[in-house]
């Protein structure tokens with residue numbers, strides 16, 4: 001093994017929802033490792049911001065202003081990214097999100113939008129990218145961004161969690177179907193991660209000066225239930241995605257990789273105020 005095994009020079013990556021949060025971190029980390037990157041992003045100011053950022057770094061990039069919930073436009077955007085670079089090696093299905101609400105109160109319009117955003121867009125982007133990846137003949141890497149909520153019960157997140165569970169199982173299935181083409185399929189499953197979305201910055205450019213402060217209750221909750229004792233940083237998903245895309249993971253496919261500070265492992269155990277691990281209702 002040598003340091004070049006993590007190098008993505010010559011690879012072309014497309015990241016949905018790449019203008020902010022985890023998607024942007026993945027795009028920037030991949031660019032740092034030499035990849036040419038394209039993003040699909042629904043907020044125009046974030047497309048401009050991304051282009052500027054990439055100019056400063058001197059990397060090759062393309063930002064396409066498209067809403068992944070519009071299937072035809074998403075198809076066009078994926079094809080545009082592939083033709084712009086002349087190849088497509090890495091697809092990151094990251095765009096997603098949730099408006100939490102009790103299942104009994106969820107309106108049909110809302111749950112359908114959740115499915116369009118969190119599951120249908122993944123299917124559409126993957127199906128569109130595949131012919132380009134297969135014809136390219138270089139193999140490739142598909143990385144989905146799921147969530148810890150795809151593997152556990154998630155009150156008030158029922159449809160979102162169902163979509164993420166769907167992504168997890170599609171990951172395993174496609175890893176078999178695409179193995180003969182040298183295309184690996186894996187998923188990153190974050191828990192609570194600091195992003196514009198989790199800090200209330202959901203319109204306009206990414207602007208940390210406008211992020212909402214955490215309450216003491218939120219800090220205590222994060223400390224008690226996440227073993228590493230803090231929220232994730234978007235770049236930590238970026239690094240995991242680089243690993244999965246690179247030669248470092250050449251024998252890794254069909255995997256759901258938690259990037260969650262140990263939350264999935266903790267499975268109900270929480271840390272009390274004296275830093276002892278307990279199972280509630282001892283708390």
Ligand SMILES: NC(=O)c1ccc[n+]([C@@H]2O[C@H](COP(=O)([O-])OP(=O)(O)OC[C@H]3O[C@@H](n4cnc5c(N)ncnc54)[C@H](O)[C@@H]3O)[C@@H](O)[C@H]2O)c1
Pocket residue numbers: 016017018019020021022023040041042043046066067068069094095096097098117145146147148189190191192193194195196197198202
């Ligand atoms: N942040 C977390 O705590 C967390 C935890 C688990 C899973 N996730 C998953 O990670 C992914 C990214 O989350 P995030 O926190 O970085 O979100 P975010 O809101 O901070 O950033 C998402 C980016 O995607 C863009 N986007 C959203 N909807 C889009 C659409 N329809 N079309 C095109 N672009 C769109 C947004 O404008 C934004 O720039 C999501 O799939 C989410 O479910 C996040």
